Amino acid sequence: MPSLLPPTVDAHRSFLVAMDEYVAEGRGGLDDFSNIGADLRAYAATWSTPAGFARFVDFLLAQRLEETQRPPGFVPTTVLWWLDGDEYLGRLNIRHRLAPGSAGERNGHIGYDVRPSARRRGHATAMLAASRPLAAALGLPRVLITCDFDNDPSRRTIERNGGLPAPRQDEKLRYWLPTA
Template sequence: MPVLAPPVYDVQKSFLEAMAEYEAEGRGAPGDFSNIGSDMRVWSATWSSPEVFRTFVDGLRAQALEETPRPASFVPTTVLWWVEGADYLGRLNIRQRLAPGEAGQRNGHIGYDVRPSARRQGHATAMLAAALPLAASLGLPRVLVTCDAGNEASRRTIERNGGVADAPIGEKLRYWITTAR
């Protein structure tokens, strides 16, 4: 059974296979502003090296710390991977507070991504459900989760987890979810 866990070194092979799947669907291009897209642009040429992958994983884990250097518009973020044994299935980020300005309202507290070969198997719904108690433990009684208006699968995932619609911002649908149940 998959679990939501901090990034680990022992899924490198599966992680790289997942990144190849993302690349095959066009992720990582300059216009891909997702966490995965950004990571692909920075790391994909080198993260097949075990040492580089270790540095990458350590950097993801450090994002949760307040003292970790980051751009002014970024906030401490708990990065978690959805894994089953040595299989990487997806990623979920919990922003420990909303980013300043409209960016925080557009991106929300939680973002997630399931690798292409693992989609349509309930992983996104299960990941988000598993993240809600963790968000509560970070002091977030409710979280803002957003998705693109055309992303029906993500909209259903959010609604299955108790998402209550708020006013959209542009193409972003916005939902609030209570974390403590």
């Protein structure tokens, strides 16, 4: 049964296969502003080796720490992988607070992504449900979650988890989700 766990080098092989799936669907280009896209651009050239992958995993784990250097506007973020044993199925990020300015309202507290070959099996809904107590433990009584207005699968995931609609911003639907 899958669970949300910190990134681990044990998922190296499966992670690389998942990233190949993302690339095959067109992810990773300069117009891909997702975490998957950013990671593909920054780390794909080095994460094929065990040492390169270990550096990538260390980078992800360090994102939860307040003292970690990060670009302006980025906030501490707990990165979790949805794993079934060592099989990488997806990723979920919990931002410890909203980013400053409109970026926080646009991106929200939680973002998630399921690898292409694992979609339409309820993984996103289960990941989001599993993240709620973790967000509560970070001191977040409720979280803002956003999705593109035309992303019906993500909208359904948020609504299945009890997301309450908030005013739309640009092309983003916004929902507040209680964590308890």
